[in-house]
Amino acid sequence: MRWYSLLMGVLTLTGCSSGGEWTAGGAGTEETVAKPAVAQVSQKSQFADATLINLVDPGSTTLALTADGQPITVQIFYSADKTTDTGRTAATPVLVDTISLNTDQTARHVVNLNNAAFNGGYGAIFLDAIGADPLNVFQTYVEYSGSIYSSGGSVFQGGSYRIPYLSGTLRIVLVLTNQSNFDFDVQLANIGHTDVTTVHLVPLTTYKFDSFGERWNVSGNNSVQITTTSGGTVAVSGYIDRLLQRQRISPVKTSPFP
Numbered sequence: 463m464r465w466y467s468l469l470m471g472v473l474t475l476t477g478c479s480s481g482g483e484w485t486a487g488g489a490g491t492e493e494t495v496a497k498p499a500v501a502q503v504s505q506k507s508q509f510a511d512a513t514l515i516n517l518v519d520p521g522s523t524t525l526a527l528t529a530d531g532q533p534i535t536v537q538i539f540y541s542a543d544k545t546t547d548t549g550r551t552a553a554t555p556v557l558v559d560t561i562s563l564n565t566d567q568t569a570r571h572v573v574n575l576n577n578a579a580f581n582g583g584y585g586a587i588f589l590d591a592i593g594a595d596p597l598n599v600f601q602t603y604v605e606y607s608g609s610i611y612s613s614g615g616s617v618f619q620g621g622s623y624r625i626p627y628l629s630g631t632l633r634i635v636l637v638l639t640n641q642s643n644f645d646f647d648v649q650l651a652n653i654g655h656t657d658v659t660t661v662h663l664v665p666l667t668t669y670k671f672d673s674f675g676e677r678w679n680v681s682g683n684n685s686v687q688i689t690t691t692s693g694g695t696v697a698v699s700g701y702i703d704r705l706l707q708r709q710r711i712s713p714v715k716t717s718p719f720p
Contacts, residue, residue, distance in 0.1 A: 535592045550664070553579075624688070631702055646662075653685045
């Protein structure tokens with residue numbers, strides 16, 4: 463099992479420390495050198511550790527955490543680190559809650575959207591089980607906008623990912639958070655049109671993309687292609703506004719596992 467400590471690395475750079483651990487591939491490692499970055503979709507289970515969730519204009523939001531086969535303690539961090547088209551606002555992840563769970567127990571955390579981490583209507587949440595035991599896993603659901611989304615288990619890593627949009631689309635809003643332990647570029651391309659947006663992301667920073675602000679042409683039936691470099695992994699969520707309807711894009715790649 464390969465474990466990389468992203469959160470610990472970020473906190474160490476800012477003079478802090480944490481026992482949080484992260485699974486991800488690093489730039490220049492044997493794995494990324496040996497083969498090119500390609501899209502991969504895997505499913506191990508809904509239970510995982512080191513879960514990252516990002517939110518954009520969600521309204522009232524609740525997290526539901528469920529332990530698996532043994533008691534665990536989960537720490538919840540909010541990350542206010544933001545990257546925009548004009549620069550980056552660096553911030554250290556802040557511990558906001560600690561939840562202890564018995565075997566198979568479920569508990570909740572009500573997200574404080576008034577926290578500085580969600581300035582501008584968006585931000586990221588990192589959940590990490592204390593300890594390095596591979597059995598310290600938990601299931602995470604996030605509930606907002608009248609729906610509940612599983613945010614553990616399914617994995618998109620590296621390469622290219624597409625989000626379709628249909629005729630009548632007025633606006634596309636996405637948030638992307640770097641959940642690898644290295645910097646990389648992310649390119650958003652408007653397939654069927656010529657619009658392209660590229661942003662450089664450091665670990666645990668979140669970027670908000672707004673097609674209206676970027677002056678993208680979102681006419682017709684097309685898609686947004688998200689491409690990462692160096693095998694980088696991003697958490698993605700957002701929404702599409704169509705006429706009088708807002709369609710939520712449920713979280714993608716929100717939970718790495720070994």
